[in-house]
Amino acid sequence: MIYPWSSNDELYDALLNRAADYDGRAFVGVTSTQIFCRLSCPARKPKRENCLFFETVGACMEAGFRPCKRCRPLESAAQADPLIARLLKALEALPGYRWSEADLVKMGLDLSTVRRRFKRQFGVTFLEMARLRRVQDGVETLARGGRVIDAQLDAGFDSASGFRTAFARLLGDPLSQFSNQSLLKADWIKTPLGPMIAVSDKRSLHLLEFFDRKALPNELKKLRKAVRGDLGFGRFDPIEQIQGELKAYFEGELCSFQTPLTFWGSPFTKSVWQELQRIPMGQTRSYSQMAALIGRPSAVRALARANGANQLAIIVPCHRVIGAGGDLTGYGGGLWRKQKLIDLEHRTMAAFDASLPTSHAT
Incomplete structure (x- = not known):
């Protein structure tokens, strides 16, 4: 998302003018359709607020966008x-x-x-x-409520057995390896941005991730190793609690999460996650600002790695960290989700501010 040769406004102007000289150098992802195009695409032009610009096809696909069937960017x-x-x-x-x-x-x-x-x-x-x-095919089919053709996603998790089968495939273990008497239990939570996986013990939540996150299998394996215990299916109270809080969050009725959490990471990594939780809803921070806040101004790269290693999506709001120039940067759940989360939080806080009584000087 860094363009030394142009700005996003310049790229949007090129999109409006169908500038063919940008072909192969920049692509636009349209968040309202989840399609990415060449800037010369003849299709009807999207609104500026629905556009994200990328330098490569791979970046578009990693952010969750599918190639346009009109301009065929591949x-x-x-x-x-x-x-x-x-x-x-x-x-x-x-x-x-x-x-x-x-x-x-x-x-x-x-x-x-x-x-x-x-x-x-x-x-x-x-x-x-x-x-x-x-x-992408699996998530798209899931969003339509139909069967998911990706082997990782079974029947939109409409049944517990479908989720168990998909989850076992994700970890590469047979279902027989999962114990009902396990220390940790896993279940799925439906959200407007796709299914999320929640893992908790009886006291706290250990993991909350979008199911299509590329790093999820490794995160789950590291978690099992860290707790030195089995992983089973079902839910303890923390999963029930976070499901209710996520519902309120997506409906614009919640500004902070109260579900108890367990962090797995080095002291430095934990300090980054704790600082992320201090970013007020509706606001963002740059990586350099975050590094200064934790007292390590020269540790921007290490902070970015800790940010990316966050295993508690949304609750530990790594989506609130953006580039120094205001551009979106990498997000494990996809840049399209990052944009939607930021937009949702802006709307929530705007509605909250509008509901406050107006003070009058006396």
Whole structure:
């Protein structure tokens, strides 16, 4: 989201003018449709507040956007490179297929060549692109209330068995490995931004993440290792509490969370998470501001890593940290969610301020 050669306003002007000279250099993600386009796309132009700009196709897909079917932002690279064209055609033909390196070898392709060409053209490898497509298909189908074709998401978690199956696949363990007498229990919570996974013991919440977060499998494995205990299905009181609080939050009726939490991290990481919780709703901070607030002004990179390692999405509001220039920066749940969370909180605080009685001088 950093453009040394242009500003977001310049990019929006280019979008309005269908400037073809930006093709391959910048893309626009439209938050109201979750589609990304070339700036020269002939489709009806979105409102400025619904636009996020990216430098690569990979960044668009990682933020949860799907390629436009009118301007076909992947097509120029495919036309210039027969190898890319071949693999994109195969991806379109089998959108739900779990591609592996073995599949590429069977096609007679050199793995390093495929990896290098896709990374250069799109900012992601072919296998990463295929995974992102599966996740996007699953989330999109879930949002429509239908069956999810991604093997990680089963039937929109309308049943406990569907969730258990998807969760077991996520961890790579058979269902028999999950104990009903476990120290930790996991369940899903439906939200307007997609399903979230909550993990707690009897006293506190240990994890809250969007189910399609790329780092979720590793986070869950680290959590199991940290507590040295089994993980089961179901919910303790903290999950019930956070479900109610999230409902109120998304309805604009809650400004702070009270669910008890357990942090797993180094003292420095915990200090970052605690400072994140001090950012008032409706406000944002830059990474440099956060580093100064914890008394480590030179530790901006370390702070960014701690911010990204947060396992309690929304409650520990890492989405309130943005770039120094005001641009959105990386967010594990996708930049489109980060924008929606910030917008929601602005609306909530605006409504709260409007409800306060007006004071009059006497």
